[in-house]
Amino acid sequence: MSHLNYNHLYYFWMVKRKGSVVKAADALCLTPQTVTGQIRALEGRLNGELFTRVGRNLEATELGQLVFRYADKMFNLSYELMDILNYQQDESVLFEVGIADALSKTLSSRILLAGFPDDGSLHLACYEATHELLMSRLREHKLDMILSDCAGGSLQYPEILSKKLGECGIGFFAAGEVPGEFPACLEQVPLLIPGKRTSMGQQLHRWFDDNGLNVRILGEFDDSAMMKAFGFFRQGIFVAPSIYKQDIFDQNISLIGETHEVRQEYHVMFAERMIQHPALKRLLATDFSDLFAGKDPGIAGL
Template identity: 30%
Template sequence: MAELNYHHLRYFWAVAHDGNLSRTAQRLHVSQSALSVQIRKLEEQLGQNLLEREGRRLRLTEAGRIALDYADTVFAAGAELVGTLKGGVGQRRRVLRVGALTTLSRNFQLELLRPLIHRDDVELVIRSAGRRELLAQLQTHAVDLVLSNEALPRDAGADWYSQLVSSQPISVVGPPSADDGPLRFPGDLEGVRLVLPSLESGVRESFDRLLEFAGVRPVILAEVDDMAMLRLVAREGHAYALVPPVVVRDELRAGVLVERCRIPEVRERFYAIFQRRRFPNPLVRELLEAAAGRDNE
């Protein structure tokens, strides 16, 4: 195979980051046709389409995302070489792009990603957004996986996969008081003021079913779909809150909140959503294997 033409690669790199052929051509002071020819030659050499048109913009194919990652490494290495020879320190790193639902527990995200956070050879890019936006980013290879507290139905067109990475118990927590004894579930929740996850939550559905079966009616003060907000509301101390302990881990350790009862029949499940790819990011496998190893401990 002929050696890679780095001139062609640099043109592709510039267009991939701009997403617009005419703007890149103008910036590089070349014609659009000349730029297109250079990129086409690179695609022919690699045997893969790297860019495809989406309206007026160019969008990376899966092979294009892989090529861009390598191009970023190549040109970053060039900059590092200059820095190293001028007295700096250079280092080449792999990138993992993670999408996380805005409502997902930050403590859970930290625990899951901890094996990669302190590695000098890995750069983590974490993006928070709604489910629809993150799945769109997954399809366009802008993220490598999406973290969610709900599994995604299999879709033959999108070829989604949802892998369970953690399962957390659910507890009723509240501020410390003179009566810090445990609550008996579900009977002691009759008439108790509660802050709950929203009705769309799988945890809430299971919790409501258990109370309905027992004929117990708590007083619902608030319904919150954001775990970070639920944590803050729980700290206010005006009611008990239904949360996975991982969400309020720091408050429980500090004694700001106490666990009044655990509900073994209800668990919060966390999933990694990804797609089958011809060129998978090896860091995804490393992350999922580390998560599976923790569950087996």
């Protein structure tokens, strides 16, 4: 075997990563028939089948698993090469970041600012979505990094690295007075909380049970900004990181109570190939201890 057709190998790699010919064809802007034909040609070159059909799903054969391991290294290295070349040549370095919509926008922006150089050479592009959608985009090389409230997804993929930046407790806020002592007073007013798919939403439900609270939940939100907007219009008690309570007070909102038993975590996740991105390197080297302790000087200027 003197050489391989790398286009054929790339199409196989995409099918294996996407899980189906149809999804790979859509990503490649080709017809499924074309992709299938290219894989058949590669199988002919390798003298063996790369996939076997199990029900409606395609599963890689032993040969397919072997070929994929090498192809995965090859194409990830090619992405890394292009990234490094772009960092060296572009006057403005593009930094595409995904932010889990459950996170506080204020705190997320403070974290991202740590990656900004003083010379204005960084061009930031932010995308908001659920943790699951962001992980998918990250694995498809459509994002350089994601900022999320959990790192569980990164454990499933060896090519994805993660680092916990910090965590903080949460406060319960309302546009008006709430009678009674905290936390029992939470039973008196409808609550606006993060959805059950989020880490904080799951923690809150456990915390209510642990404290014997029979609360009435008016709404669950994947987007923290939407949750806060409902709270500002006097629709119920909402939650937010307690370290930014002064910023919330300035908007005529009262703190009902706070707890450190429910904590919002901040993790960055990125492909191993992105470790050389200048903005990511600065962010990973930053100590966020003061920020998550509520001592960051930037908070006073909000």
